[in-house]
Amino acid sequence: MEKSNGTSRARFLAGAAAVGVSAALLPTGRAARAAEAGVTEGAAGGPRRGLRHRGVVYTVGAGGTPATGFSAERMRADLRVIRDALHADTVDVTGDGVARLTATAAEAAERGLHVWLQPTPADLPQRDILDHLAETGRFAERLRRQGASVDLSVGCEFWLFVPGIVPGATVLERVRNLLEGHVDPVAVQRRLDAFTARAAAVGRSVFHGRLGYAAAQDDEVDWRLFDVVGIDYYSAFRDHAAHRRELRRYLRWGKPLAITEFGTCAYVGAPEAGGMGWDVVDPETGEVRAGLVRSERTQAAYVADLVDVFSSMDLYAAMAFEFVTPDSPHRPDDPRHDLDLGSYALTRTVQDRPGDPASDWHWEPKEAFHALARRYAHERRRTRVRPRSGA
Template sequence: MISRKTFLKSVAGAVAVTGLGGGTAEAAGKPRRLRGGVAYDTGVLHAAGEPLSRVRWNRRLLEQEIRVIADELRCPSITAFGTEIGRLTETTAAALRRGIEVYVQPRLYDHPQDQVLEHLAESARQAERLRHGDDVKFVTGCEHFIFTPGIVPGETFQERLANMATIPPEEWPKIMERLADFVARAADVARRNFRGRITYAAVGGLEPIDWNLFDIVGIDYYPYFATDAEYTKDLAQYRRWNKPVMVLEFGSCTFTGAAQAGGMGWDIIDYEQDPPEIKPGHVRNESEQADHIARLLRVFDSAGLRGAHVYTFIAPNLPHHPSQPEHDYDMASFSLVKTLRERHHDELSPYRFERKRSFDALARHNRG
């Protein structure tokens, strides 16, 4: 997989050509204190013929998890993301009943662009049906740069990620034009089917988006900086649009070095083995995940952002194994709770979850 450093070097020229837009700083005055929310996975189809990322799904599990998010974590908002529109709608309704604001984010990876837009349109219609005032926002997709074909060469998002390291610099302006065209089409589809506020989940620092198309600047934010001042400087670029800035995803996996690995922290599982194994040299570390989340919540608060969602509440497809570190897939998870299956390698197995240190870190921040 391409590293963030390699990718930034590859696209530097294209970003400079496209630009990040103008605008002035947000209005002066201290905003309300930022309380953290969570991203909530309703099940994503990552590849044709595979099950959704959440195989087990029922009303009891949904209601239990939303109750914990509302009552124990005290989250004011969530990003509900997934492929099945029925699950997105069910989750949105459950969260609204608990007084939680919802950012509805449909995800349809590696499908033709027209199908992605049709999926967006129906998702937007269902979100509009549930909206009362400003309690539901609509997210016009996630990181189309990576997950939607026809922008970067490659049939699957894995191929596109791999191809990015070899694309010559002179090709990047054309790629950025294709990205801008599709994002504009997605925004238009959303406006025609949803009357509330809309945003987009952009790869932080890597997708130069025309935020004039949207009501809220939305970013998936995984860079790592040694100092808080560097984070604050980096985040300033998004405030130039004089619009609310929402971090729709941020977080860390659960091993030593995961904070620095950022959004690629998941890539520590060797799927060539049967069953898959954690690659040698990785050590479980709940404290690193918790400390990173607590630190960024403080940074986002001081930067005056509208809100931030930890990725993610639960990842049942990456269960924890307390006695076999090589099969402790939760190390590669960004989740706040660890899943324990009755049958570890069976995706259909019943499971329970336990709170991780990162869960406690978010709860403490929100209580504070």
């Protein structure tokens, strides 16, 4: 997601406990037992090996300044890099603006990438959000009928982005109410369930491929509404077994599991901060917290480690968060204004005129970019000979 949404998402993850979220009841049976053992089934009924879709989140949006707004030329160049240098076969096209979303999805499909199309407008009336979903979904269906590999996600963490579920007219107001406990958890869950069901119905009415949703780890979701379970995953454990134990609870639905976000920031201690890793910039002064030690190696190791976990569990998809965050420029000569420290991006944004919001910019790969590229290239070699069913 773009920076504003990413910030809000992280605040929401921290506030999830305040609304008393509990685990949903899960189905039992053969599929559940297989999932508990860490085995998923392929189209022919046998076990699949490796990560099926290797992806990255690519956010479209208006940007925080005119200089960081959506550019079709940049988007096309970025998608080439995602496919050819990052060795991803999937792009999570997310953000708002139907024209931006559909143009990016079409370009990705044209380049042979699998598309996880996920509109995430925020702070609009619920009816407008559903209309935005319907229009995006109709385009996804046209792509699918033309032979593109595409899944539709009806959105991301609705109780954060959709007004009327958690009290508050804006994302930040809802965040504040969550963190301060000014919510009725029973009422919140009831409203969340109702909107999720409406969104799933809208998605089904316009799109006839795989339908999914991106939930925070502790969300209570009726996954019977969807074909793919989608989880934004930011846990930090010292060993793979702990990650696998946590992820297996989502496999008990007997449905494909997509990791719709994973990643961390590039400083020492960021993985342990989880979804709050971004929270190192003072919103009043715009200054980075003193004492942080920049470490791209920390970010790279975390990302690579999680790909190994996801591959070992034969998951449906994993999408690293995120490719680039234009509104968080890197300032190596000014650590207190190095906003990239609060970014989960695999690349660092470099302004031609540092500190000038109107400056043009370019991105450079971080160590995490190269680490992910190596892992994805390895996954591609592992799975190349394995026949795949249509998405």
